[in-house]
Amino acid sequence: MIYMDYNATTPCDKRVLEAMLPYFGDEFGNPSSLYQSARTAKKAVEKARADIAVLLGCAPEEIFFTSGGTEADNWAIKGAAFQLKDKGRHIITSRIEHHAVLNTCKSLEKVGYEVTYLPVDKYGVVDIEELKNSVRKDTVLITIMYANNEIGTIQPVKEIAETVKEKGVYFHTDAVQAAGKIPLSVKELGADMLSLSGHKFYGPKGVGALYIKKGVKIAPFMYGGEQEKGKRAGTENVPGIAGIGKAAEIAAKEMVEEEVRIKKLRDRLEAGIKDRIPEIVVNGHPEQRLYNTLNLCIKHIEGEGILLHLDFEGICASSGSACTSGSLEPSHVLLAIGLPHEIAHGSLRLSLGKHNTEQDVDRVLEVLPGIASKLREISPFWNKGK
Amino acid sequence: MIYMDYNATTPCDKRVLEAMLPYFGDEFGNPSSLYQSARTAKKAVEKARADIAVLLGCAPEEIFFTSGGTEADNWAIKGAAFQLKDKGRHIITSRIEHHAVLNTCKSLEKVGYEVTYLPVDKYGVVDIEELKNSVRKDTVLITIMYANNEIGTIQPVKEIAETVKEKGVYFHTDAVQAAGKIPLSVKELGADMLSLSGHKFYGPKGVGALYIKKGVKIAPFMYGGEQEKGKRAGTENVPGIAGIGKAAEIAAKEMVEEEVRIKKLRDRLEAGIKDRIPEIVVNGHPEQRLYNTLNLCIKHIEGEGILLHLDFEGICASSGSACTSGSLEPSHVLLAIGLPHEIAHGSLRLSLGKHNTEQDVDRVLEVLPGIASKLREISPFWNKGK
Amino acid sequence: MEYTDKVCEYFRNPKNMGRIENPDGVGTVGNKVCGDVMKIYIKVNDDIIEDIKFETFGCGAAIATSSVVTELAKGKKIEEALKISNKEVVDFLGGLPPIKKHCSLLAEDGLKAAINDYRDKQKNSAPSPIKSEDKQL
Amino acid sequence: MEYTDKVCEYFRNPKNMGRIENPDGVGTVGNKVCGDVMKIYIKVNDDIIEDIKFETFGCGAAIATSSVVTELAKGKKIEEALKISNKEVVDFLGGLPPIKKHCSLLAEDGLKAAINDYRDKQKNSAPSPIKSEDKQL
Ligand SMILES: Cc1ncc(COP(=O)(O)O)c(C=O)c1O
Ligand SMILES: Cc1ncc(COP(=O)(O)O)c(C=O)c1O
């Protein structure tokens, strides 16, 4: 099997799993308990918090564990909105956010908030001027993703943060696709909140984190016990937290080397496809793009067919994002960058990772052109005279 | 080590961990993806859903996975409250609920909801007449726990559900301490929603479930992708879900036998302590009580000291609930059953489980009387003349 | 997506794909739900669908159902072909995932559109009752 | 709860626990934060705390700090004993968890209450400046 869908999810690193195992067994104590054996669990949680803090360049007390990227996004947005509701009820985001952000914003629209969805240019980049102009007196939160999960475009987050700081508005960034892949420092960035998710960087599914800058107050999202300093109730997912901590530790160490290796593979893949298949469009920013992501539209054919044929060949990829693969609409991201409906429908996302090799790339290059031809043969839009 | 804090958390059953392992490794796919290997993950999630459905006697489509008991409680309560906000804003609960319920209710009080906190009798049982009298025209939800985590008292949930049905109000029950311990059938019960949590019955931490009866509509709690039929977004915690499913399967099979064994141990412990230590109070209902739970107050001394001494002897227990062990107030449950402050402060919860043996019980009986005497010697309230 | 083996088989090796030059009828339909497009070409002789081909821009289910509908229609009388329902197509394939039911409508509609086009053309080119004989010339 | 080894040690083996019969001063204080209670008994001779004992209904930190404060006070002049602060007690124990800082106040307050009680009794029983001599009789 060739897996090229690392933006959808990643396998747990073996070292991550090893770091988790003790907390299913002997060290299973509830970190809130008093006795010795529970303190080991507590320590594991605090070690993980410190490891994530290192990855993000912040203080451990600024990290709060969640059940994943989705919860981190929901919490950041709703938490800020509710906390500041007497100050104002206007939120700014972009049209290419993940649904965890978009749908949370939409849910707030139903209870009296107004949301501005900023357009993006053809590369998927938010216009800073437009952003500045959108800030109103009653704007309380700006949430713009760090790197896009479909096309990989990286936003000028630092500039955005600076703009926001001038205006005195909270700034949240969904860094689920960036954290663990590229170095990022919340201090340098100046973000108030940042979301990340373990399973996107070889940690376990079902655990994520929200960075909340010291001094930034947001309403809790889950009520109950006093865990996470009373900000996020619920018995801690100790093995999961130990796992995401280990994943952060590994990423911090190996990220830079991986970037070089994977970028080379991705570029080889991109060039190879361009060479072999006519009439394709590569999406996303040419430079400001995640080094592992290749999103392209093979004109005149539809994405699902490509995926099925790739699957027959044992190649795992996606079209649009994984969590909307049950949906029939073309990707909102591709529409936002201005692709017409029928081209957007033919998108293919190949996202590379740790276990990909040059052979993997070559195998895709061997198989994909045939698949494209085959589907084009059936397509009413393909000019067979050519 | 002797662990007698199974109500706080349990170790993962070995079979549970085994059921989880593949999904960290080879079968790591995102269940929302199209390709073959992701379908294995999807199947694991659906199998787990079916296993939980068997445990609760409901249809698989009525089970929604969450990040734990706390999320299930938060979702049920807020989801119902928001869904029905135009019908009314009154909620009824009890004074002895877990903080996941109490604090969620309190958070709703801040946004315009009214909450009635029903008193309980000295055994911790809610008065059905009082409940009936509290239902108003604008009551939208009644949430009463199945079994109490501190004192083990089991509520007459079925009667409550019937009362509620007459009144046309949603009924939720926090069954986090009951599910997997005692047989329960939501169909027989007639509850509209029911919460459970994996780590309370030998499943993993960080995963729980909410049963939502077919036809019952509540607002989503987390927005994002289309997972869980669009009702609970976020990439599924596949290993965790596989784990809670396995735990449910095991519980359904072994629960009844375990009940007999553990109840015998608990009763031996209770009788032994009563014999050996004067002036103690056993809390909870004499019969309608979780078979594994023994909550008692050793008069004139304070709980933390008992726990510390037990810990020195390698015995893990708790005082009040684990998640409030950082708190200084005596248990709200013990106050609600009418204990005076200084007696409530001296509570000790011994909750037994799978790995406890007769030797464990005997060891506690050997050690506890000495600890009690020692602390009483220091106590200003103990009449040393005796 | 949980496609049956039969769907996969028909998707991988669709029958009757491509175009017919100078067809007697062509139907082009777009799916209201997803925006996908299907084109069906037919060659009719003596009221019988002698040849039929399709071109589809759509998902796996769309391609498989396109193939099946052409197979079911081929050799059938027009009247009978009109009776082919999307349910028949879906049953033939051993079912479709709920979210993909709509795709099979494309196939049914495409065939109908092609037949209608054929009939319209007949009416226009030869408004007399002996139109079929005319065509045979 | 993350107690230092020293706290655990003092909790396990507290010094000066119990009562003094016919004490010269007794202080009973309750903790405003948690409701726990401490009693300190002192025996004073020539302005020096000759003997001191405590009884505590409270957490591990309360018991450990009770023990420490009695040790620190024993043999000290009243004036000096009054200078013993909860900070000194906490430092002696190598720190306390933040949520447990308030417990050490119990110890400081208990000692002060006992000394005040002693002084009050002195005033009442012997309002003359030669009270200490009186007592020695
Ligand atoms: C950009 C982005 N944000 C949020 C999420 C949601 O994270 P999770 O699946 O951990 O809930 C994802 C991935 O699914 C993502 O790619
Ligand atoms: C009765 C009850 N409800 C809810 C919870 C919360 O469950 P979790 O810790 O899985 O969030 C617990 C245990 O902590 C509990 O005992």
Ligand code: FES
């Ligand atoms: S999704 Fe468009 S035809 Fe199937």
Ligand code: FES
């Ligand atoms: S908690 Fe009461 S004295 Fe420490």
